[in-house]
Amino acid sequence: MPDFKVRPQQLAMSQFIADRIQAGEHQRMAVVEAPTGVGKTLAYLAGAIDTALEQKKMLVISTATVNLQQQLLQKDLPAFARATGKELKFIQAKGRRRYLCPSKLVSVASDNQLDLTLDVDSKYQQAKRQSRAKVIFTEWDKGQWDGDRDSRSDSIEPALWHDISTDSEGCAGKSCSKFHRCPYYIVRKEMATAQVIVANHDLVLSDADLGGGLVLPNPEEILFVFDEAHNLPQKALDHAAKALNFAQLYQTTETADSVLKKLAKALAYRQHDFGFMMMELRRDLPGVITLLQQMETLLQSDDLVKDVIAGKISEPRIYWQSPLVKALITPCHGLLQRANIIYKHYAVFAKWIKDGIETQQVPNKVAEVLLPQIGTVQNIFGYLIDFMALFLDEDKQDFPPNVRWLSYEKFSKSTTLVINAGPMTSAYFLEKSLWNRAYGTVLTSATLRGMGLFQRFRSDCGLKRFNETHFLAVKSPFNYQQQATLSLPEMNALPNENFGDWQQEVVEKLLTVIDRDEATLVLFTSKVVMDFVHQQLPSELEELVLLQGEKLSPKNMIIEHIQRVKSGKGSIIFGMDRFAEGVDLPGNLCTHVVITKLPFPVFTRPIEQAKQEWILRSGGQPFIALSLPAVSVRLIQACGRLLRKETDTGRITILDRRLLTKAYGKKLLEHLPDYKIR
Numbered sequence: 001m002p003d004f005k006v007r008p009q010q011l012a013m014s015q016f017i018a019d020r021i022q023a024g025e026h027q028r029m030a031v032v033e034a035p036t037g038v039g040k041t042l043a044y045l046a047g048a049i050d051t052a053l054e055q056k057k058m059l060v061i062s063t064a065t066v067n068l069q070q071q072l073l074q075k076d077l078p079a080f081a082r083a084t085g086k087e088l089k090f091i092q093a094k095g096r097r098r099y100l101c102p103s104k105l106v107s108v109a110s111d112n113q114l115d116l117t118l119d120v121d122s123k124y125q126q127a128k129r130q131s132r133a134k135v136i137f138t139e140w141d142k143g144q145w146d147g148d149r150d151s152r153s154d155s156i157e158p159a160l161w162h163d164i165s166t167d168s169e170g171c172a173g174k175s176c177s178k179f180h181r182c183p184y185y186i187v188r189k190e191m192a193t194a195q196v197i198v199a200n201h202d203l204v205l206s207d208a209d210l211g212g213g214l215v216l217p218n219p220e221e222i223l224f225v226f227d228e229a230h231n232l233p234q235k236a237l238d239h240a241a242k243a244l245n246f247a248q249l250y251q252t253t254e255t256a257d258s259v260l261k262k263l264a265k266a267l268a269y270r271q272h273d274f275g276f277m278m279m280e281l282r283r284d285l286p287g288v289i290t291l292l293q294q295m296e297t298l299l300q301s302d303d304l305v306k307d308v309i310a311g312k313i314s315e316p317r318i319y320w321q322s323p324l325v326k327a328l329i330t331p332c333h334g335l336l337q338r339a340n341i342i343y344k345h346y347a348v349f350a351k352w353i354k355d356g357i358e359t360q361q362v363p364n365k366v367a368e369v370l371l372p373q374i375g376t377v378q379n380i381f382g383y384l385i386d387f388m389a390l391f392l393d394e395d396k397q398d399f400p401p402n403v404r405w406l407s408y409e410k411f412s413k414s415t416t417l418v419i420n421a422g423p424m425t426s427a428y429f430l431e432k433s434l435w436n437r438a439y440g441t442v443l444t445s446a447t448l449r450g451m452g453l454f455q456r457f458r459s460d461c462g463l464k465r466f467n468e469t470h471f472l473a474v475k476s477p478f479n480y481q482q483q484a485t486l487s488l489p490e491m492n493a494l495p496n497e498n499f500g501d502w503q504q505e506v507v508e509k510l511l512t513v514i515d516r517d518e519a520t521l522v523l524f525t526s527k528v529v530m531d532f533v534h535q536q537l538p539s540e541l542e543e544l545v546l547l548q549g550e551k552l553s554p555k556n557m558i559i560e561h562i563q564r565v566k567s568g569k570g571s572i573i574f575g576m577d578r579f580a581e582g583v584d585l586p587g588n589l590c591t592h593v594v595i596t597k598l599p600f601p602v603f604t605r606p607i608e609q610a611k612q613e614w615i616l617r618s619g620g621q622p623f624i625a626l627s628l629p630a631v632s633v634r635l636i637q638a639c640g641r642l643l644r645k646e647t648d649t650g651r652i653t654i655l656d657r658r659l660l661t662k663a664y665g666k667k668l669l670e671h672l673p674d675y676k677i678r
Contacts, residue, residue: 450629
């Protein structure tokens with residue numbers, strides 16, 4: 001590599017990964033915190049690739065941001081392959097829903113059944129949608145578009161995209177008449193011959209949640225690298241939580257019922273097999289509606305639910321011992337019983353239809369209409385079964401209970417009541433679906449330790465069984481004392497005590513600390529404060545500011561900022577969380593980072609509140625166990641926007657005096673890199 005520079009930290013990381021993933025089964029785990037500048041990507045590629053190739057395992061690199069995926073695919077992987085001379089084929093993996101389903105597109109484009117019950121406007125909308133589908137079909141059919149949603153220059157409206165894409169249950173696979181031209185299967189074919197797959201955390205977790213092997217290979221065949229792994233526990237919590245959505249279940253039960261009528265004709269050749277199944281479904285589908293209505297009646301007579309529907313309260317928790325949950329248990333058991341039967345029968349119907357296509361007893365056209373509908377029924381009832389496993393899991397003494405809460409959400413064109421349930425920690429989910437199954441795993445990020453310890457990340461990720469020999473924190477190659485200064489200007493007000501005064505003081509301080517000729521990144525924790533400060537700026541400074549949420553998307557803000565700096569002008573970005581991590585502005589593209597306030601997390605979500613209560617009940621202190629490690633990680637990430645390369649220099653200004661006046665502030669300062677403080 002022409003610009004390669006030997007870094008001891010990079011070598012140490014690479015060697016550590018290579019050693020750890022050559023261990024015995026269920027012991028191939030390497031957790032590495034590597035600050036910016038170490039060259040993580042090259043270190044984990046060099047450390048993991050030989051094992052992956054020798055053991056014939058797929059190397060799956062999962063990231064949290066699109067930026068890093070693009071960097072891997074367009075820059076890092078090609079450069080690594082060239083420099084090492086390794087024959088490496090790499091490809092990006094996306095969920096099936098990112099690709100066009102040609103069969104469903106044909107069905108939407110050629111739908112000539114006009115619904116006579118529709119009014120004039122609806123008929124116009126239907127005709128417009130059909131005409132749009134025809135245009136999309138022509139573009140795909142003539143090879144002007146590859147069927148990947150992300151490669152379009154225009155956008156396809158979400159409702160139409162939903163109807164012309166599919167998930168695994170709605171796909172006829174090899175039996176589909178469009179199989180050989182299917183965009184998803186073309187990519188799948190490519191994936192089978194690749195050595196490296198680049199994915200994102202959401203895709204990996206979705207695949208794992210569904211048992212693995214749907215989009216990616218089975219976990220047993222994968223050597224995983226999770227880059228930006230500090231995001232993994234929260235992402236996993238989102239996947240582990242499930243919901244019972246009343247409107248969606250009513251709609252799916254109607255779909256199931258209408259499919260049943262068509263199935264009798266389509267599966268006439270198996271008539272002798274499914275008489276009993278039909279009888280059960282004719283009993284259980286109306287039974288589902290009855291139970292849902294019973295549950296809604298119970299809920300709507302409850303004062304808490306009335307407040308949720310009226311918008312007075314959002315996401316209130318409901319407790320195992322409460323009269324409301326106790327009243328819901330019996331209908332929930334009934335619903336679970338019926339969901340199991342419906343799920344099982346529709347899975348059999350899907351198999352019979354796929355068999356019927358192969359034996360030519362079911363016409364392709366019929367199968368392509370029915371399979372997506374059967375798939376939807378399977379999906380939603382399978383999800384309902386997963387929800388019940390969480391909701392009906394009784395609270396146990398000395399064990400973190402599942403969290404249950406209510407919400408009122410938009411669905412289709414209306415709003416509906418939703419019951420939610422989720423585990424308090426993602427540890428069990430990650431351990432069961434990934435760590436216990438994967439061939440090997442590397443977890444890395446610039447910030448995995450909170451307050452200098454791996455403790456919080458280790459427990460949140462379910463890594464308790466791995467001892468300290470699996471964890472490594474490499475030092476930074478930067479000379480912080482020479483490359484960066486940290487300023488803590490004199491501030492009279494504290495944000496948590498005199499908010500109004502502090503907010504005004506931020507405006508005044510920015511006028512004195514910002515140099516109009518340099519590239520500055522100003523980070524806020526609140527949009528209200530950011531907008532207030534922006535409005536108070538004098539016009540000569542305000543015209544240099546690119547404000548998040550104003551005109552440009554974050555991506556375009558960065559492009560505009562780079563253009564301004566490269567043309568010799570000053571530029572100031574006003575941004576929030578989105579700019580505090582994952583943004584790479586090396587050299588003179590960012591020479592000053594201003595952090596207006598310590599980025600303390602706000603624990604308002606039900607699972608976060610439950611965690612705090614659990615820590616208190618267990619004799620701990622939520623502030624020390626949750627808040628401080630989280631703010632430590634966020635602060636290091638935010639400061640990390642300044643130095644991206646060994647040649648970078650600049651300054652950081654923090655307008656929050658709590659770093660000097662509070663005992664915890666001094667601890668946070670201790671765990672920041674060794675900047676020169678002035």
